[in-house]
Amino acid sequence: MRIPALCTCLVAGLVSVVSAAPDDEETTERVSYKDKDGASSNEGPPRSDGEWVEVADPTPANHGREYITLGADAGTFTRLRVDASQGRPIVKAIRIDFTTGRSRVVNLQIVLDKKRRPSAYVDLKGAREIQQIVVITDRDSKGLYTVNAEVGHGGVASR
Numbered sequence: 001m002r003i004p005a006l007c008t009c010l011v012a013g014l015v016s017v018v019s020a021a022p023d024d025e026e027t028t029e030r031v032s033y034k035d036k037d038g039a040s041s042n043e044g045p046p047r048s049d050g051e052w053v054e055v056a057d058p059t060p061a062n063h064g065r066e067y068i069t070l071g072a073d074a075g076t077f078t079r080l081r082v083d084a085s086q087g088r089p090i091v092k093a094i095r096i097d098f099t100t101g102r103s104r105v106v107n108l109q110i111v112l113d114k115k116r117r118p119s120a121y122v123d124l125k126g127a128r129e130i131q132q133i134v135v136i137t138d139r140d141s142k143g144l145y146t147v148n149a150e151v152g153h154g155g156v157a158s159r
Contacts, residue, residue: 052081052150053150053151054147055068056146058086058144059135061138061139061141061143061144062140062141063137064136064138065136067132068132068133068135070131070133070149072099072131076128076151077124077127077129077130077151078124078128078150079122080121080147080149081121081122082112082145083118083145083147084114084117084144085143085145087141089111090137090138090141091108091135091145092107092136093107094106094133094136095133096132097130097134098131099131108120111141112143126152128152133147
């Protein structure tokens with residue numbers, strides 16, 4: 001009778017030793033919920049640099065595929081810009097999912113380099129609401145990239 005009780009105590013003790021709390025900081029995080037100054041990013045529209053808005057922080061190209069969710073409440077955009085943030089990321093393609101349910105795939109096959117070719121542009125052909133952007137990169141490429149969107153004002157006069 002003592003052996004089953006001893007085994008039960010031993011197993012219960014090992015389970016409590018083996019289980020550990022998850023690490024609070026995940027190293028694969030792409031998008032922060034706070035701006036660099038510590039303010040919550042849900043407190044209003046995203047910060048813009050003139051007419052361009054950063055929609056993705058510097059992201060490692062070796063992730064292969066990154067999903068950037070915007071939604072209709074983000075506004076309308078007329079162009080996308082992918083910038084080399086560090087190193088030489090290779091961007092294969094970008095898929096843009098619009099809020100209308102339609103999608104567009106743009107094959108870029110481009111090596112971004114801050115000195116030679118720092119940016120790649122995608123024209124959306126008018127002010128469009130974007131649900132999601134998918135950036136497809138070469139997993140073997142080294143470097144970071146950012147994604148920016150040009151704020152659209154709608155109408156023919158803004159073109």
